[in-house]
Amino acid sequence: MTPSRTSKDAQGAIGYHATSFFEHRTGAFFRKVDWLAFATAFTLTFLVYCATLAPTVTLEDSGELVVASDYLGVPHPPGYPIWTLLSWFFQWMFHWVKYYGYPNPAWSVGLMSAFFGALACGLLALLVSRSGTDMLRGVAQITRKMGYAEETLFCWIGGVSAGLLLAFSPVLWSQSVIAEVYSLNAFFLMLILVVIYRWMCRPHEHKLLYVGAFVFGVGLTNHQTLLFAALALLAAVWFRHRELFRDLLALAFVAIAALLFWRASGIKPGGPNAAQLTRFKIITETLGIIFLLAPGGLFLIERKILTEWRHALLIIACVALGLSFYYYMPVASEQNPPMNWGYPRTLEGFKHAITRGQYEKIKPAEIFSITFLRQLGSYFRDLRRQFTVPIALLALVPFLFFPRLERKARDWLITSLWAFFSLSIVLVIFLNPKLDIQTLFIQRVQLIQSHAVYAVWIGYGIMFALTLLETVILGRNLTRYAAVPVAALLPLVLIWQNAFDQEQLRIVGGAEQNGHDFGWQFGAWQLEGVNRILKELPPEELKSYPNPEYPPPMETNAIFFGGTDPGRFVPTYMIFCAHMREDVFLITQNALADNTYMSVMRDLYGDQIWIPAQHDSNRAFQQYVEDVRAGRIPAGASVTFESGRVSVQGVQGVMMINGILCRMIFDANKHRHAFYVEESYVIPWMYPYLTPHGLIMKLNPEPLPALPEDIVRNDRNFWDWYSHRLLNNRRFLRDVVARKTFSKLRSAIAGIYAFRHMFEHAEYAFKQAVSLYPLSPEANFRLADVYMQQRKFGLARQLVEDFLEQDPGNNKVRDFLDQIKQTEARDRRRQELETAFREKRATLNDAFELAEIYQELNLMPHFQQLTARILQDKNIPPEAYLRLAQIYARRKDYGMIAEALQAYLERAPSNSKIWVDLAAARFAAGQREPALEALRKAVEVGGEPARDAIRRDQRFDPVRNDPEFQRIVPAVRTSLPLPFSGL
DSSP states (O other), X not given: OOHXXXXXXXXXXXXXXXXXXXXXXXXXXXOHHHHHHHHHHHHHHXXXXXXTOOSSOOSTTHHHHHHHHHTTOBOSTTOOHHHHHHHHHHHHHTTTOEETTEEOHHHHHHHXXXXXXXXXXXXXXXXXXHHHHHHHHTOHHHHHXXXXXXXXXXXXXXXXXXXXXXXXXXXXXXXXXXXXXXXXXXXXXXXXXXXXXXXXXXXXXXXXXXXXXXXXXXXXXXXXXXXXXXXXXXXXXXXXXXXXXXXXXXXHHHHHHHHHHHXXXXXXXXXXXXXXXXXXXXXXXXXXXXXXHHHXXXXXXXXXXXXXXXXXXXXXXXXXXXXXXXXXXXXXXXTOOSOBTTOTTSHHHHHHHHTTTTSOOOXXXXXXXXXXXXXXXXXXXXXXXXXXXXXXXXXGHHHHTGGGSOHHHHHHHHHHHHHHHIIIIIHHHHHXXXXXXXXXXXXXXXGHHHHHHHHHHHHHXXXXXXXXXXIIISOXXXXXXXXXXXXXXXXXXXXXXXXXXXXXXXXXXXXXXXXXXXXXXXXXXXXXXXXXXXXXXXXXXXXXXXXXXXXXXXXXXXEEEEOSHHHHHHHHHHHHTSOSSTTOEEXXXXXXXXXXXXXXXXXXXXXXXXXXXXXXXXXXXXXXXHHHHHTSSOOOSEEEEETTEEEEESHHHHHHHHHHHHHHHHHHHTTTSOEEEOOSSOOXXXXXXXXXXXXXXXXXXXXXXXXXXXXXXXXXXXXXXXXXXXXXXXXXXXXXXXXXXXXXXXXXXXXXXXXXXXXXXXXXXXXXXXXXXXXXXXXXXXXXXXXXXXXOHHHHHHHHXXXXXHOTTOHHXXXXXXXXXXXXXXXXXXXXXXXXXXXXXXXXXXXXXXXXXXXXXXXXXXXXXXXXXXXXXXXXXXXXXXXXXXXXXHTTOHHHHHHHHHHHHHHOTTOHHHHHHHXXXXXXXXXXXXXXXXXXXXXXXXXXXXXXXXXXXXXXXXXXXXXXXXXXXXXXXXOOOOOOTTO
């Protein structure tokens, strides 16, 4: 039978009825076959998601989110209020589900992820089936040759395949089988696209636009990346209602102007940055005026404006109504739930949460740069991994037909193109991601919405490809019995990829989570130790367990410093949701410098343990700033002083403050509570107190002179058993997050051995950490550092070179490799200079160079011995002592700086500047009387110019109130600081 004959037969009564359906301006919009596509995609997706659902709490953010759901609390910024309410309903419905006899709300919340992920895929199938039919009907050559039955079949196949392709794409699948927010985000996007498409087909139905605006507002309360879809919504309005678009734009301009004026009103020029702040205030106000006048420009274009103001205001009101779910957060926060992130019961905390204040400020990518091109390349490589290359290329097919489509279909394709552009390219600009594997792994979830839009195009590509095969190439029978089954089975390609693609498994792991109880092990085995381990091990494994008394459970009423995301979130889940070890106090060591977090801790634990009050937190900041100013510690951050307030930005600096507050909590509570630590960032003061304790570390009440042999032995035996158990578990090898997490645990414990220079044990433990997750930067870097401390530079270089091959986009690896090579070269130079000294042919310059090398290589006994010899040598030029002082200054060794300067002044006592430097060094070393004596000598030698220099020298700020100092240098006025002139 020829295609034309098929077409003619099919265009009988059924053909007339089908054609007339698409001309309806009221009534049903979706056909039964469209809903069948939705049901098919939803059902199959939901079944697979349920089959691969995590059995309990997982790692990353799962524990925190479930606690917020279980207690109607507030999770991390921006708070996810709609997600929290919906997930609470799911865990309420399935509250009876248990795991090892403990409550298991994590499974219920994971089920919600599966449900909304499946709904998103079903809506995609619905959209492709219905809009695809409109597209096909807009191509005259197709409608003449193909019957309604074939058209319906192809659209159904296109919709279902596209929905399932999105369902089994690695990112959405992985996020739909755990407790996470991203499947709900995909659902909101697809719901918006469905509503907007229907409105574009029937633009007279304004209520659809209002519904779309409301869903958009609600969706923003789940994830703010949905904001980027606004470009697509505006494009839809542009194509269907230009007057409404104009008025929305005018109102948007007025809103932006109001926002700019409000921002300008909060800028108070003053302090050291007064000129810069004044300039910024003027620029902000000028932009506000421009945006305020912009509606007038719109009026000049058509000589009319705000003719659709009612509809425009209703749309804005619907968005605002959706956003009103954010008001859930202060109400929930007021109830003092255990997960109360940002403390949004206060205005400061609410703004902190909504604006994502805890995260780094957005720094958009430079679009005219090689780096941005690489970022785009990375995005499209990730897109390829979501669907595979052959399937991804199908998305280009509908654009090949673009010139032949009707205006309505072209408008929709352009709208979807805007959606993809804003949710991919524009979002990448704002994310500005680094290109290492770890960053890309974290950022990939932000791009699910662009994957959904791309899957829509793939669905259209499948439809057009089948149509082309039937009408031009193969004919009806071959298409129906060969091409259609192939199109229907395309999603199996992604299932196969998930199962067998080794590169995908290496970088992101498998998407499935069925049987993955690593989150449970992580939390339960930390809290309960060997008691829980022996209860959960199958009988055949009990015999191989090394020590039935190690690790012991946490002591009663212990305080647990959590560090990493799983290290604080999973125990929080175990304590508050699973109700295991509810006596343990969980504190996040990384967040103590955050005032909103400390408010939460005071409310939660303040009547049971000592928690720093606000003035204690202020004292920690003050101590840090004083230490930085005095040179006792490096800043490690940007420290600014404005209007009497201190601002610290930078991870290292903030962690120093966290460390001070940790020490306060420890010192105040250690006599009544045992302390345990799961490390994120190293807090140096803890190391002398730390001992291995199974998966975590114990913070002992007093420093230990050495690690007890039995603890070292128990630690090695335990991790030998556990790492062997994990690495022989296929599920663990397919779970990248679990591999990262347990590698981090082992690295943290290995750090204890490295600190104590127990290099054999440190090397052994770090190698275990690398074996658990070979792509761990921390494990590889710290193992290389251990090699370097033992002067095994070749091993360090080889290790890092191998790691760079695995993670070529990680610039930090390149920098570290360069550092190793430089250190290796410096060590070779050290050997050459030491040989020269042994052969007694070294010069004074050689001595200084060798001292600098000793200092760089941290060979301090050699450094001290050599510099002492130089200092004692009275036959060298006086300037040599100044060079020696410069070398000491790099270590901020003020006592030795003073000795070197004193040696110089014994030979050249008439240099007043060096007397000033000597006084400053002695003050910094705490030598008040000798410092004052040097100060007197500086004034005696240098006179009034010396006094003036001292008045302007910032180094003397801490002692300006000293009466004796004021007698020597009477205050006149303070000007700019003066550095060490000779250093």
